[in-house]
Amino acid sequence: MILTIYNQFVEPSRFECIFIANLAEISLGLIPFLEPSEVEVEIAEDHALSDRFIFSLPENSILITPHPIDKYFWQDSLALLSRKNVLNFFPKTIEKSVCEAVINDKPLFATLVATIKNNPGLSLISYAGTKEFFALIDKLQSLNLQFFTPEVPESKNRWTASFFGSKSGFRQAASALDSPFPSLPPGIISTDQSEIIGAASHFLTTSDGCVLKNNRGLAGAGLHILRTEAITGDPGQEVAAVVAKHHYFQKTPVVVERFIPPDMSICGGAPNIELKIAGGEVTPLYVCSMRVTAEGVFQGVEFGKDAVSDNLTQVLISAGEKYGQALLDYGYNGFFEIDFVQGLDSKTYPIESNLRRTGGTHAFELAGKLIGPDFLKTHYIVTNNRVAASKFEGMPYQSLKTQLSDLCYPLNGKKIGLILTIISPLSFGRLGYVVIGTDRKEALDIEKQFLSRLN
Numbered sequence: 380m381i382l383t384i385y386n387q388f389v390e391p392s393r394f395e396c397i398f399i400a401n402l403a404e405i406s407l408g409l410i411p412f413l414e415p416s417e418v419e420v421e422i423a424e425d426h427a428l429s430d431r432f433i434f435s436l437p438e439n440s441i442l443i444t445p446h447p448i449d450k451y452f453w454q455d456s457l458a459l460l461s462r463k464n465v466l467n468f469f470p471k472t473i474e475k476s477v478c479e480a481v482i483n484d485k486p487l488f489a490t491l492v493a494t495i496k497n498n499p500g501l502s503l504i505s506y507a508g509t510k511e512f513f514a515l516i517d518k519l520q521s522l523n524l525q526f527f528t529p530e531v532p533e534s535k536n537r538w539t540a541s542f543f544g545s546k547s548g549f550r551q552a553a554s555a556l557d558s559p560f561p562s563l564p565p566g567i568i569s570t571d572q573s574e575i576i577g578a579a580s581h582f583l584t585t586s587d588g589c590v591l592k593n594n595r596g597l598a599g600a601g602l603h604i605l606r607t608e609a610i611t612g613d614p615g616q617e618v619a620a621v622v623a624k625h626h627y628f629q630k631t632p633v634v635v636e637r638f639i640p641p642d643m644s645i646c647g648g649a650p651n652i653e654l655k656i657a658g659g660e661v662t663p664l665y666v667c668s669m670r671v672t673a674e675g676v677f678q679g680v681e682f683g684k685d686a687v688s689d690n691l692t693q694v695l696i697s698a699g700e701k702y703g704q705a706l707l708d709y710g711y712n713g714f715f716e717i718d719f720v721q722g723l724d725s726k727t728y729p730i731e732s733n734l735r736r737t738g739g740t741h742a743f744e745l746a747g748k749l750i751g752p753d754f755l756k757t758h759y760i761v762t763n764n765r766v767a768a769s770k771f772e773g774m775p776y777q778s779l780k781t782q783l784s785d786l787c788y789p790l791n792g793k794k795i796g797l798i799l800t801i802i803s804p805l806s807f808g809r810l811g812y813v814v815i816g817t818d819r820k821e822a823l824d825i826e827k828q829f830l831s832r833l834n
Contacts, residue, residue, distance in 0.1 A: 393464055394494055396440035400429035403445065404509040405735065408595030411476070412627035421600065422475050427803035428764060431811060432506065433457070433737075434745040437466045441494065443481060445473045452776045452802050457787070459798070460748055466750045478511035483519060492522060499525040507735035508532065508540040508713060516816060529657065529712075530736075536710030543706060545717075546592045546736035547632045552705055553729055559697040564590075564720070564728050566636030571712040575628065576618045578635040583607050583614040588638030590675075591618075594733070598738070599676030601627050604638060639720040639728050646687060646721055647671070651680065651735055652695040653716040654703050661703030665693045665755060667741050669718065670763060679762035679811075680739040683746070683755050684818060694727050695719070702732065704805045714740065738764050741800065742813045750794050750815070758794065759822045764801060764811040768833040772808035779805070786829055788815060795821060797829050 403425035426445040433456045436442055445470050457465055470480035470487055480486055485776035495501060503519070505512045508531035518526055531615045532539055541550040547568045554563060567589030568649075569577045575591070583605060593601030603621055610617055622628045641648025646668030653664045667682035687695070699717055706715060715734045719727050742762045746754045771779050780787070783797060790796030794815065801811025814829070 383712060385484045394439050394441055394498045394501055396430055396437055397491070397494065398436060398440060398442045398446040399478060399481070399503070399505040399512060399515070400432045400442060401509055401512055402426070402428055402506045404476050404511050405476065405507045406507070406600070407475060407511075409593060409597065409601050409627060412593070412601075412625070412630065422545060423807070424523055424765070424804065424809075425620065426473065426477075427806070427809075428801055428811070429506075430801040430803050431741040431764065432790050433465075433645060434460065434741045434748075434813075436460070436462065436465050438462055441468055443465050443468045443470075443477065443487075443491075445469065445477045445480070446803065449776045449802060451780075452799070455780070460584070460745075464583050476509075476511045478505075478515040482515060492519070492524065495519065495524045495526050500527065500636060502527045502529055504528070504530045508537065510537075510541070513537050519525070530711065530714060530720075532710055532712045536712070537707050539706065539711040540713070540734045543709070543711065544732065545594050545632075546596065546634045546731055547594050547747060550634055553732075556701055557711045559694075560701040561694065561698055561719075561727050561729055564639050564730065566634060568632055568634055568742045570630075570632050572619075572622055572629060575622060575633050575635055576615055579605065579618040582617040582635070582637045583610055583618070586637050586638050590634075590636045590638050591621065591628055592636070593625075594632040594635040596627070597733075599672070599674060603628075604673075604675055606638065611733075636730070639722045639730075642721045642723045642725075645691065647681075650691060650695055650719045650721055650727065651716060651739075652699040652719075653743070654699045654702055654715065656707055656712050659707065661700050661707060662698050663699055666692050667737075667739060677738055677764075678766070679764055680742065680824075681759070681761045681819070682739070682743070683759040684757060686759060686819070691721075698727075698729060702729075706734070738762075745798065745800070745813060746815060749788070757817070759816050759819045761814045761816075761822045761826055762800075762812065765804070765809050766830070766833065767808060768805065768810045769808045770832070770834055771810070775806060776802050776805075781812075782832065783829065786825060787826070790825070795825065797825060 407644045429444045451810040470484040473480045503526050521665045579589040588606040591603045649671050652666045666687045667680040670679040716737050717732045728828045732788050786797040788796030799814045814826045
């Protein structure tokens with residue numbers, strides 16, 4: 380039997396994995412507090428970032444994305460990965476949730492059901508364990524289909540993904556941990572505006588500043604940093620103005636923390652560790668430095684050979700395993716990571732955790748596929764998921780590829796070079812990439828050549 384959907388042909392007996400690219404669903408807890416124009420931008424960007432999940436796919440898999448991925452980019456990416464039996468499905472219409480769109484698209488949902496029926500025991504995975512993904516799982520399970528969900532908690536423990544992935548949930552759980560988990564920056568959790576303003580004013584008058592975090596903020600959205608040196612009037616009035624301007628600081632839990640001045644010479648001031656809980660075990664995957672703007676907006680990561688010192692690596696691993704064991708005790712299963720600030724006081728401060736795949740997972744998986752299991756010891760990887768590319772705005776992928784071919788992996792036949800990972804945002808002048816070098820200097824030199832052509 381051959382199933383036809385959107386001019387793609389599925390051989391139902393040949394699939395082992397279905398990946399749901401539900402990145403935009405992690406923003407649904409924040410967007411009720413954004414302006415309509417901000418919501419439109421946030422959702423469009425999140426949907427466009429789904430290109431990168433190509434690089435997480437095993438052979439014999441299906442990737443369901445909000446929109447179709449460019450045909451030529453898809454073909455080139457699969458060729459790079461030596462993938463032959465991988466297909467891209469997408470709903471006819473999409474709003475905010477790809478999982479809801481899949482359920483509502485009768486031909487697509489029927490194809491999903493038929494594929495699982497003909498491949499009993501396949502894995503259904505997603506970017507994040509959201510309530511929308513759990514609803515899709517429940518609907519499929521109600522049809523008595525046989526499939527695994529290896530990257531999310533079992534039904535009774537689904538709450539862990541949401542709670543411990545929130546800003547307040549992390550602060551509560553992490554504050555209860557003893558050594559070797561490092562101390563958090565001083566701070567509070569509150570829904571009361573006078574308390575929020577009071578705590579922020581306290582940090583502005585007694586330290587270098589404060590950070591306000593919406594409970595469901597992500598990648599810099601829902602976050603505001605106030606530095607003491609920039610305060611020109613009454614601290615309380617300036618904080619009150621910030622709170623009044625942003626609805627997400629008014630009606631949900633807000634974390635207020637002391638601002639930790641980062642030591643930019645160590646991991647750019649923002650070390651990080653990603654781990655995975657599976658089979659009842661906590662496994663560190665990689666440590667890295669995050670690329671974050673001065674406003675706290677996440678852009679990418681750097682990891683690999685000598686990216687993080689041995690001493691700091693041990694601090695991160697010990698903290699990650701300690702927090703991971705706490706998550707495991709509550710029943711969590713799947714990916715998670717912890718963000719840190721490396722302070723000028725030589726202390727490493729945990730500041731939040733995301734219980735899902737991250738903005739670096741695809742690069743970690745891609746490097747492993749291309750270079751082999753020891754790539755963290757032999758190569759250096761830099762990424763950026765949202766670089767401005769005004770010169771190439773609206774340009775077809777094939778034209779972009781032609782202009783960058785002299786930098787692309789494998790550069791000069793070696794396991795180094797540029798890999799475009801996200802090209803859908805070219806419609807609004809952005810793209811994403813991974814650069815691989817044998818060391819940091821080589822990777823940054825290739826990246827510099829690439830960036831010089833973008834704008």
